[in-house]
Amino acid sequence: MADLSTNFLGIKSPNPFWLASAPPTDKAYNVERAFEAGWGGVVWKTLGEAGPPVVNVNGPRYGAIWGPDRRLLGLNNIELITDRDLEINLREIAEVKKRWPDRAMIVSIMVPCEEASWKAILPRVEDTGADGIELNFGCPHGMSERGMGAAVGQVPEYIQMVAEWCKQYCRLPVIVKLTPNITDVRYPARAAKAGGADAVSLINTISSIVSVDLDSFAPMPTIDGKGSHGGYCGPAVKPIALNMVAEIARDPETRGLPISGIGGVQTWRDAAEFIALGCGTVQVCTAAMTYGFKIVEEMTQGLSDWMDEKGYATIADFQGRAVPNVTDWQYLNLNYITKARIDQDLCIKCGRCHIACEDTSHQAITSMVDGVRHFEVMDDECVGCNLCVNVCPVDDCITMVEMTEGSDPRTGRPIDPDYANWTTHPNNPMAKQAAE
Amino acid sequence: MRGVLMTLSETSDVKANRLSSADYADNFSDIHPPLTPHEALVEADRCYFCYDAPCMTACPTSIDIPMFIRKIQAANPVGSAKTIFEENIMGGMCARVCPTETLCEEACVREIAEGKPVKIGLLQRYATDTFMEREQPHPFARAASTGKKVAVIGAGPAGLSCAHRLASLGHDVVVYEAREKAGGLNEYGIASYKTTNDFAQDEVDFILQIGGISIENGKALGRDVTLDQLTADFDAVFLGLGLPGVNALGLEGEDAAGVVDAVDFIGVLRQAEDLSQLEIGRRVVVIGGGMTAIDAAMQSKLLGAEDVTVVYRRGQEYMNASLYEQELAQTHGVVIRHWLMPSSLNVSGGVLTGITLEKTELDTGGKLVGTGELVTLDADQVFKAIGQTPDAGPLAGGSIELEKGRIRVGDGRRTSHPKVWAGGDCIAGGEDLTVVSVEDGKTAAESIHKALMA
Numbered sequence: 078m079a080d081l082s083t084n085f086l087g088i089k090s091p092n093p094f095w096l097a098s099a100p101p102t103d104k105a106y107n108v109e110r111a112f113e114a115g116w117g118g119v120v121w122k123t124l125g126e127a128g129p130p131v132v133n134v135n136g137p138r139y140g141a142i143w144g145p146d147r148r149l150l151g152l153n154n155i156e157l158i159t160d161r162d163l164e165i166n167l168r169e170i171a172e173v174k175k176r177w178p179d180r181a182m183i184v185s186i187m188v189p190c191e192e193a194s195w196k197a198i199l200p201r202v203e204d205t206g207a208d209g210i211e212l213n214f215g216c217p218h219g220m221s222e223r224g225m226g227a228a229v230g231q232v233p234e235y236i237q238m239v240a241e242w243c244k245q246y247c248r249l250p251v252i253v254k255l256t257p258n259i260t261d262v263r264y265p266a267r268a269a270k271a272g273g274a275d276a277v278s279l280i281n282t283i284s285s286i287v288s289v290d291l292d293s294f295a296p297m298p299t300i301d302g303k304g305s306h307g308g309y310c311g312p313a314v315k316p317i318a319l320n321m322v323a324e325i326a327r328d329p330e331t332r333g334l335p336i337s338g339i340g341g342v343q344t345w346r347d348a349a350e351f352i353a354l355g356c357g358t359v360q361v362c363t364a365a366m367t368y369g370f371k372i373v374e375e376m377t378q379g380l381s382d383w384m385d386e387k388g389y390a391t392i393a394d395f396q397g398r399a400v401p402n403v404t405d406w407q408y409l410n411l412n413y414i415t416k417a418r419i420d421q422d423l424c425i426k427c428g429r430c431h432i433a434c435e436d437t438s439h440q441a442i443t444s445m446v447d448g449v450r451h452f453e454v455m456d457d458e459c460v461g462c463n464l465c466v467n468v469c470p471v472d473d474c475i476t477m478v479e480m481t482e483g484s485d486p487r488t489g490r491p492i493d494p495d496y497a498n499w500t501t502h503p504n505n506p507m508a509k510q511a512a513e
Numbered sequence: 514m515r516g517v518l519m520t521l522s523e524t525s526d527v528k529a530n531r532l533s534s535a536d537y538a539d540n541f542s543d544i545h546p547p548l549t550p551h552e553a554l555v556e557a558d559r560c561y562f563c564y565d566a567p568c569m570t571a572c573p574t575s576i577d578i579p580m581f582i583r584k585i586q587a588a589n590p591v592g593s594a595k596t597i598f599e600e601n602i603m604g605g606m607c608a609r610v611c612p613t614e615t616l617c618e619e620a621c622v623r624e625i626a627e628g629k630p631v632k633i634g635l636l637q638r639y640a641t642d643t644f645m646e647r648e649q650p651h652p653f654a655r656a657a658s659t660g661k662k663v664a665v666i667g668a669g670p671a672g673l674s675c676a677h678r679l680a681s682l683g684h685d686v687v688v689y690e691a692r693e694k695a696g697g698l699n700e701y702g703i704a705s706y707k708t709t710n711d712f713a714q715d716e717v718d719f720i721l722q723i724g725g726i727s728i729e730n731g732k733a734l735g736r737d738v739t740l741d742q743l744t745a746d747f748d749a750v751f752l753g754l755g756l757p758g759v760n761a762l763g764l765e766g767e768d769a770a771g772v773v774d775a776v777d778f779i780g781v782l783r784q785a786e787d788l789s790q791l792e793i794g795r796r797v798v799v800i801g802g803g804m805t806a807i808d809a810a811m812q813s814k815l816l817g818a819e820d821v822t823v824v825y826r827r828g829q830e831y832m833n834a835s836l837y838e839q840e841l842a843q844t845h846g847v848v849i850r851h852w853l854m855p856s857s858l859n860v861s862g863g864v865l866t867g868i869t870l871e872k873t874e875l876d877t878g879g880k881l882v883g884t885g886e887l888v889t890l891d892a893d894q895v896f897k898a899i900g901q902t903p904d905a906g907p908l909a910g911g912s913i914e915l916e917k918g919r920i921r922v923g924d925g926r927r928t929s930h931p932k933v934w935a936g937g938d939c940i941a942g943g944e945d946l947t948v949v950s951v952e953d954g955k956t957a958a959e960s961i962h963k964a965l966m967a
Contacts, residue, residue: 145558145586147551425626428564444564470561471626 079384080391081377083117085357086250086275086335088208090117090181092377093348093392097339097360098122098185098211098254101370103159105169109176114370115377118181120278120360123158123213124166126188126198131157131220137298140287140307151313152363153287155298155305157219158187163201171205181358182206183252187213187225190235192242199247209249212239212274214265215256215281217308227281230256233268240272252337255279255321257314262321263328270334277325278337278360280318282308311363315341319354323403326355343372345379352392353399407500412493414485415461415477417441417454423474426450430465430475438464457486525771525864526795527893531817537788540815544706544841545609545635550590553639557586560631563622568633571620573944573952574601578617582636594644595652597637600955602677603670605645605716606699607948608638609707612835616948645715651722656683661965664689664747666734669697670947671937672753673720674954675961679751680725682962687747688726691733697755697937699947701780704808706815735907744932749961752913752920752928752935753954756901756945762800766858771865775799775809775898782812794893796820798868800855801898802832803945807839809896810847821847822890826854826873826881833945856887858895867891903939916941925960926953934961 081092095118096102096111103122111119125131133156140153159166174182184207188194202210213220214230221227229235236253243251253269255262257280269277284306286296296304318340325331338351339360348359364372389395419430419442431452434442441458442465443451454465466475484491499505532540548556560582568578576597584593597604611617613634621630644652661684665672668690676686694700699713721728732738734754743750759774761767771794785791793816799806802825814821823842825832828851832839839849853870860866868890871883903918914921914929919941922928926936936953938945943953 146555425622426563426567427561427622428566429561432564450565450567 079381079389081117081381081384083358083392085181085337086209086252088118088181088183088250089179090358091179092117092373092380093352093356093358094373094376095119095181095183095337095358095360096365097362098183098213099362099366100156101362101365104161104166105173108169108173111365111370111373112173112177112180115373116180116370118183118208118358120183120185120211121166121170121207123185123187123216124163124198124202125158126194127163127201130160130162133157133160134300136300140297141311142287142313149311149363149367151285151287151309152311152366153285153298153307153309154282155218155307158185158213158216163198167201167205170202170207174206174208181208183209183211185211185213185254187216187220190224190229190239195239195242196246199243203247203249207249209252209275210243210247211252211254211278212243213254213281214239215254215279217256217258217282217284218306227256227258227284230254230265230281231259233264236265236268237272240269240274244273250275252276252278254281254339256281257317257321257340258284262324263331266325266328266331266334270331276335276337276357277331278339279325280314280321280340282310283314283317285309310340311367312341312343315343315347319350322351322354322356323400326397326400327403345376345383348376348380349383349395350399352396354403355397355400357392357396408498410496410498411502412495412497414480414492416456416459416480417461417463417465417475418478419452419454419465419475420473421453423471424452425471425474426452427470428452429468429470433464433468438462459487525866525893527771527792529792530789531793532789534789536817541705541709541788543709547642548632548635548639550639553585553590553636554588556632556636557582559623560586561622567620567622568617568631571616572600573616573946573948574607574955575952576600576604576637578633578637581640582631582633585636585640590640590643591647591649593640594649597640598644598652601948601951602674602720602955603699603716603947603951604637605641605719606670606708606713607951608634608641609712610699610703611948612837612946614837615835645719651719653681653723655681655723655725658685659683659965661685661748662687662746663749663751663961663965664738664743665751665753666738666743667691667697667753667755667937667939668695668717668728668730669753669755669937670699670950671755671939671954671957672697672751673717674951675751675753675934675936675958676726676954677720677723678955678958679961680723682958684725684748684962684965686726688728689732689734689738690728690730691736691757693730695728695730697753701783702776702805703783704779704812705783706811733907740908740911740913740933744930748932748965750933751954751957751961752908752933752939753937753950754904754907754920754935754939756938757904758902759897760900760902762855762858762897762899764855764858766860766865769858769860769863769865771892771894772858773894773896775801775805775896776901778809778896779805779812782816788816791816793818796890796892797822797894797896798890798892799823799896799898800868801825801896801900802827802834803898803900804834804838805901806896806898807834807842807847809898811842811845813894813896814842814845814847818894823847823849824853824855824870824890825849825851828852853888854881854883856883859889865892865895868895901938919943925963926957927960 083093098120102119138156142151216226251274253274288297336356337358338356342361343364431442431444469475562579566579581593581596617633618630624630665688695717696713797813797818799810852873856871857869872886920935934957937950
């Protein structure tokens with residue numbers, strides 16, 4: 078049995094599956110249920126300043142996109158940080174942590190971008206016995222209009238400044254939660270590191286309008302005829318999250334900075350991918366909000382089964398294994414030649430590969446051969462783009478096969494077994510000339 | 514007392530009211546309930562939107578199936594129905610009666626891939642039903658009037674399809690129909706549970722909405738109108754005569770009480786206002802192997818017959834009824850027996866008591882022969898479903914070439930007469946399918962249009 082336990086910034090948890098700061102972690106009742114279900118840790122829903130708490134809308138807070146069988150693919154929310162009194166939250170955090178000492182208890186915080194505000198709340202949080210704090214620099218809606226959340230996360234200088242205050246006024250490990258609503262995620266990550274943050278977590282939700290009601294002509298969710306952009310999450314955002322995680326993991330300036338991965342984790346496999354890109358833990362929200370807390374069983378067991386199958390004893394054994402394989406386009410091997418191959422026994426003759434290639438790509442797949450409906454790749458036209466593989470509805474029917482000898486029928490050039498990339502390509506005006 | 518008064522005829526048990534009214538309602542409700550909107554969305558998502566889709570090629574009317582399914586998926590069922598109606602104005606009925614398992618769904622790539630084709634028939638029904646339920650305006654506008662007049666004989670699927678296409682092309686159409694109602698087999702010849710709630714008449718009304726079509730009911734060719742007169746009065750004539758006759762067994766006692774034409778039985782049932790008033794035998798034997806035989810057998814069972822047996826003179830592989838329909842009948846308790854042909858009707862006092870059948874086989878030359886071995890089945894009713902026949906009477910002596918009594922047609926469903934086209938079951942080589950008749954009518958209309966506008 079693989080050991081799923083993690084040690085993230087010295088914070089131990091029995092497995093890498095944490096619940097992200099969100100509605101599922103807003104109060105003791107939910108968090109207790111999560112721990113009973115087996116979650117390794119939680120990031121308590123974001124606390125604001127002492128005093129009257131924020132208020133939420135009383136109309137709908139969520140919008141979504143679905144697959145045809147109402148499978149939820151993307152979720153959008155306009156809920157704010159906790160709307161419960163700070164004192165109640167702090168008391169419950171302390172009580173729950175006491176009852177569940179082996180679980181990670183991180184507290185998310187968002188207060189105005191003023192030193193006094195941070196200085197005031199940090200000791201209170203520390204007193205609960207929590208294991209760490211997460212700085213919410215990510216929420217793209219509501220709070221950002223008040224100069225908090227994403228409004229801070231979009232300005233690297235602010236990130237650094239607040240991180241410094243937190244390190245100064247608090248002994249707990251500091252995780253900076255990053256917003257994806259920026260152009261290059263490496264800059265906020267570098268700022269977090271420069272401010273002394275112990276880790277980053279990402280991504281927070283993406284600014285979004287999920288749909289427009291074509292009768293009322295208002296965005297969904299609609300509150301009395303109006304709508305506001307929300308934060309998008311769920312399976313649809315995972316590819317964006319993976320890329321941002323990879324950018325930070327391989328950036329020379331932030332390499333080695335611990336990362337807690339967030340964004341569309343639905344199954345053990347998603348988690349394994351985030352961990353392979355360097356994450357030490359993953360945070361989950363939408364999957365739990367869709368199916369309830371029980372899904373963590375599938376996640377922990379699936380990860381454990383896969384690790385057993387692959388011979389990984391601990392999370393560390395495969396953590397970051399994919400990072401060295403993420404590179405810039407210019408370093409991809411241009412001498413690597415592949416051609417699509419259609420397995421005629423598996424082909425059901427839907428013709429999607431043909432029409433995709435014919436209409437939109439390289440005219441490299443037949444539709445009719447000798448008067449018979451037949452789909453076959455013409456190697457002399459195939460550029461190896463993989464579109465046919467992606468549109469084929471049959472598993473493994475079309476595969477990309479590497480050419481290792483002879484010549485490429487498309488270009489007529491002999492297959493070159495040596496690696497060569499764009500940086501040295503003759504068509505590249507910036508090509509580095511080999512030394513004479 | 515019973516012993517004293519009993520006559521042989523009283524051994525026959527044919528009566529009405531075999532079931533409770535709830536059972537009648539249940540048995541004759543929609544046999545394949547329509548998809549709910551959510552089910553339709555899920556099913557539509559299974560369609561791969563194939564290139565040059567095999568389902569479309571397999572459809573006799575060439576409906577753009579991937580496109581209509583995609584429109585369902587895109588929450589546009591009304592637009593989906595328009596796509597269907599463009600090629601098949603009877604898309605609603607065809608969705609109910611087409612043997613899809615041997616047409617579009619057999620060709621579906623998911624049938625090949627996993628033995629579970631996209632439920633094209635049910636999706637087509639979802640789209641067309643939604644269109645009808647939402648009481649949409651007629652989806653087609655008529656072209657400017659051409660001033661041409663066309664006569665259509667027969668308001669069945671072929672005739673109505675032809676009339677609709679002609680009307681949309683700007684011609685004026687008069688349809689002559691021998692029976693009281695339009696619809697042909699849709700109205701008189703299809704099992705009730707396949708087309709509930711008077712759908713056939715709703716569809717006729719929908720088709721007529723285009724305008725320019727008038728139907729003259731109770732006007733039969735040869736009796737009330739003649740082909741000579743029509744070809745003189747109209748610019749063109751389309752014959753969609755169907756198959757008004759039925760084959761006889763050629764056995765003694767065929768006129769006995771209890772020996773019934775299955776087509777008549779089905780027609781009476783379709784027109785019945787109160788099913789409980791329909792008499793049905795306790796033991797029913799149906800002779801034949803086509804859809805009519807299966808429909809008659811199924812409905813006998815549903816009317817409360819205890820034992821229903823279909824007997825067919827050849828093996829199952831020769832039966833015209835689709836395998837799907839056969840199995841449906843069997844799951845409803847109908848017994849299907851093969852390699853049996855009628856030998857004699859057992860009649861007593863003018864009333865049927867049973868039927869004796871002879872076992873059959875193929876001889877070495879492949880010819881069907883009796884083996885001499887006899888089987889007798891007690892029966893209160895025997896339904897004859899051994900094929901329908903054309904009635905060439907009204908065409909006799911004319912210039913319309915026939916082939917085994919059916920009308921010979923060429924390209925565009927043109928007959929040998931320059932002003933006459935034909936389609937549906939009455940033409941040689943017809944497939945006796947509603948959808949094929951619709952295609953015949955449509956093709957003929959296009960050909961007539963071309964000829965008239967030349």
